[in-house]
Amino acid sequence: MNTLHHLGLISTLSVCALSASAQQTGSIRGTITTADGRPAEAVTVGLKGRGQGAITNNQGQFVIERVRDGQYTVVVTAVGLKSEERAVTVSGGQSVSLDFTLTENAEQLREVVVNGARVNRFARKESIDVNKMPLSNLENPQVYATVGKELLTEQLVFSVDEATRNAPGVQKMWEATGRSGDGGSFYASRGFVVSSQLRNGVAGGVTSTIDAVNLEKLEVIKGPSATLYGSALTSYGGLLNRVTKKPYDRFGGEAAVAAGSYGFHRASVDVNTPLNAAKTLAFRLNGAYTYEDNFQNAGYTGFAKDVALAPSLQFQPTDRLTINLDAEVYRSTNVGKQLIYLYFLDKVDNFGFSRADQAPLDYRQSYQGPGLTQDSRSTNLFGQVRYRISPSFTSTTYLTSSRSYSEGNGPYFYLASDIALGKGTTPGVSSLIRADQSTQDSRRQTYQVQQLFNGDFQIGGLRNRVVLGLDFLRLDSDIEFFGGTIDTAPLNVPGYNYRTFNKSTVDATYAAQAPGRYPVTTKINTYSAFVSDVLNLTDKLSVLAAVRVDRYDNKGGILYFPVPAYKQTAVSPKFGLVYQPVKDRVSLFANYQNSFNNQNSSYLNTELQPFVTKPERANQLEGGVKLDAAGGRLSATVSYYDIRVQNVLRTLYTVTTADSATLTISAQDGTQWSRGTELSLTANPLPGLNLIGGFAYNYSKFVNTNENVNGRRPNTASSPYLANFWVSYRQPEGPLKGLGLGFGGNYASDNKILNSVSQGVFTLPSYTVLNASAFYDLPHYRFAVKVDNLTNERYWIGYTTFNAQKLRSIIGSVAYKF
Structure with missing residues (x-):
């Protein structure tokens, strides 16, 4: 009970501090595109002389959170690219938008990324679903495995069943029967049977074989996870979460x-x-x-x-x-x-x-x-x-x-x-x-x-x-x-x-x-x-x-x-x-x-x-x-x-x-x-x-x-x-x-x-x-x-x-x- 009491106290203090804290920091967000109008993925965006920064997602978007009021220089870098800098002012805890257009086209960017910083092509180092908040893998005290679309494309993987073979400690146990309610595939993780019933962190079961055509990545979250996900859609061995592809702003x-x-x-x-x-x-x-x-x-x-x-x-x-x-x-x-x-x-x-x-x-x-x-x-x-x-x-x-x-x-x-x-x-x-x-x-x-x-x-x-x-x-x-x-x-x-x-x-x-x-x-x-x-x-x-x-x-x-x-x-x-x-x-x-x-x-x-x-x-x-x-x-x-x-x-x-x-x-x-x-x-x-x-x-x-x-x-x-x-x-x-x-x-x-x-x-x-x-x-x-x-x-x-x-x-x- 002492532990729960302390946890409740922390939560109460957090809620009480919301209004004041909201005014203390702002954010810098924006989109980086290439010369031919495509989103620039895996480009580093940082504040010069400070440890704060972000990496663009597959839509070229970035957000640098918790930026205190003041004047900063935003630096866009990637190995093989010429750095670009731009001054920005954050005031009143507000969000500032800042977009960049690189001189390289999408193919040139892809080449320098392959040869430069984003060389570990199959690594996904951050998740917003595992703990229902943005956390990097190193910050997360929980073990999970991520299988991204890059690996699925290379292996010609067409289903979630095939994707799970890249997740350590996961074994397919029963193929999909298609029956309503319980017909999806079943797997084993940490000695217990699990199934794929979650999509982007919420309910989304499929009772036939699940196609991978809409799969951005598959997250295999290990261990009993009822605290954030409940027990109805998870098992003691963990859960499978399908993260799907999202629309973006170009054809x-x-x-x-x-x-x-x-x-x-x-x-x-x-x-x-x-x-x-x-x-x-x-x-x-x-x-x-x-x-x-x-x-x-x-x-x-x-x-x-x-x-x-x-x-x-x-x-x-x-x-x-x-x-x-x-x-x-x-x-x-x-x-x-x-x-x-x-x-x-x-x-x-x-x-x-x-x-x-x-x-x-x-x-x-x-x-x-x-x-x-x-x-x-x-x-x-x-x-x-x-x-x-x-x-x-x-x-x-x-x-x-x-x-x-x-x-x-x-x-x-x-x-x-x-x-x-x-x-x-x-x-x-x-x-x-x-x-x-x-x-x-x-x-x-x-x-x-x-x-x-x-x-x-x-x-x-x-x-x-x-x-x-x-x-x-x-x-x-x-x-x-x-x-x-x-x-x-x-x-x-x-x-x-x-x-x-x-x-x-x-x-x-x-x-x-x-x-x-x-x-x-x-x-x-x-x-x-x-x-x-x-x-x-x-x-x-x-x-x-x-x-x-x-x-x-x-x-x-x-x-x-x-x-x-x-x-x-x-x-x-x-x-x-x-x-x-x-x-x-x-x-x-x-x-x-x-x-x-x-x-x-x-x-x-x-x-x-x-x-x-x-x-x-x-x-x-x-x-x-x-x-x-x-x-x-x-x-x-x-x-x-x-x-x-x-x-x-x-x-x-x-x-x-x-x-x-x-x-x-x-x-x-x-x-x-x-x-x-x-x-x-x-x-x-x-x-x-x-x-x-x-x-x-x-x-x-x-x-x-x-x-x-x-x-x-x-x-x-x-x-x-x-x-x-x-x-x-x-x-x-x-x-x-x-x-x-x-x-x-x-x-x-x-x-x-x-x-x-x-x-x-x-x-x-x-x-x-x-x-x-x-x-x-x-x-x-x-x-x-x-x-x-x-x-x-x-x-x-x-x-x-x-x-x-x-x-x-x-x-x-x-x-x-x-």
Whole structure:
């Protein structure tokens, strides 16, 4: 309570100081363009003789904050450019606008940037979303990884799934099924399952494969992050935040086509244009159409046809007010990837094998026929109003609506032993159970309203960066699952027709016997308030303190079975410490982060009495070092974390009553541990040569829980060892300037997807997947080719399931830039 009291006192003092502080400092902002009218990105703007400055963004814009009244000389510099200087006066704490036009054109600027200061092309050193305030990576006590569009373009990455392979410690576990509500891809981070449900820091889920056509960068924020993001859209392992492309004040864009293996073909476009002469209103449209067959019996039984459209409108009537309106429209017709479950009434010992590579399955065989398709739709609408109240304070209002819809079939499969199926007493598997889980007119809607007040001011000579947030989130589910077992097919029988598991057969089965139905009709409101303050005690030492109060209101409904209404309140604190022994070069950091998971309704204790559950909680302690050394050529983060989950529900035993009802007796005293280390590296050791790499080790186990899994690694924790790397060379000058090569890959150790006393251990074997690309980037054209899975590695992903992954594929692309 003392900590919360002090935090509240700091917040109160901060609010009381707003008016006076707002008058103490102003800002200098502006836009830098090249001689041909294009925005000048990555140019340094500073105050001569002072340590204050900024770097222009991809729209050529810069802001130098917290400038005291006085006369200054603004200097624009970049290695290889002649410096430009201009005098300016700041008075009355007001904002001053100052624009520059360089003598170089865009191509000349690009050349000097490649050869000069902005050599570490894949490094993104600042974020406004990770802590909901502008902070450089070195100032941030939290670990996060950023995958920018520059790397995605070089690797010919077309989806968020592919982008995550560049984030240390992230492993794809389950491909998108397209089902409304829960159909998006799932990944593992720090021993827990995460999904991509956030866009620009607020709700924006997509239940099909998420196209990367509108992706400016992907932020993978590590660890339990409920204090600023809540618990409904995050996990204990972290979250994925998609930062999207924004409109800018000139005409430009590109159109691209690509084609390759397994019937892959794609067309994409990115068009931006101002809509008025003053260039205060701009429109941008990103869109893509993609088709690909399944590599298993390609073109006969599996395919994915996806359309993504992302229009965005930006209106900036004054230098203080910016309004953004965005949309994401996804339409997908697809056949679900071949998910293999292990029969839940079986034991691994009965199989006669315990690894996916030993299973009697044909890697290239699709065990289904045509017609088992599903239609998926996701429509996200976003509104953002940002108003600069004063040079020190900004208000940002977010309005979001996220809707998903699905209808159609969802085929899946069970491996079952001959013993379990009553076909003998000798271990072995000779059959595959084929089943379906369909959705019918299934919908899920998410609404969010979030209000942020950001401040950057001084109290007693100490800098405070504060965010105060109010948040409302509503989840409204109206989902209908139905299905069941269709048939059992023999394995490895020459000439057997596996296409008999098709749309006609499934419909006939349901007509003969009504399928099982599993509705989800819950409605949940969450009301939250949070505050966070980064306080600079010195120019090298800063502390972060934050807290969230979260009121969870479950209106009840059906979650496969009736769920009574209930309410819970949770408090989530966060603390951080950053010390920079070498200013802007070396950062030592530590943090405490918290998250929670609301547990529904009541359970029975050993006295057969109901007890109301408490929120399950996760607490993380983390520390490490961040580097931005060698003149920006080397960026690295090394960290160690320890996550402890408490209040885990565990089943003690079941009892049968006199009327033959089965009652489950539970306790809420289980725990789960997850600890490990992570390393990320981005470097530019030589001109034109760029490296990225990452390594992660995670140790997870259940503690004091059901004896069936107690002391074991959770089957959702993924591979304990993960590594990624990418090496890129781009010719920086000469007649072949823009010609480049890239090579890299991913390693994952063995993954236990089944790990219990009752069933045993089943493992997905380790894998190393290598990829390569070649490209020629010219002022108006880009030619590229990539080879994924260069060595034709056979490997599987999954948790509780296993899913064979695509073999070697080759894709070529041509883009026209205008």
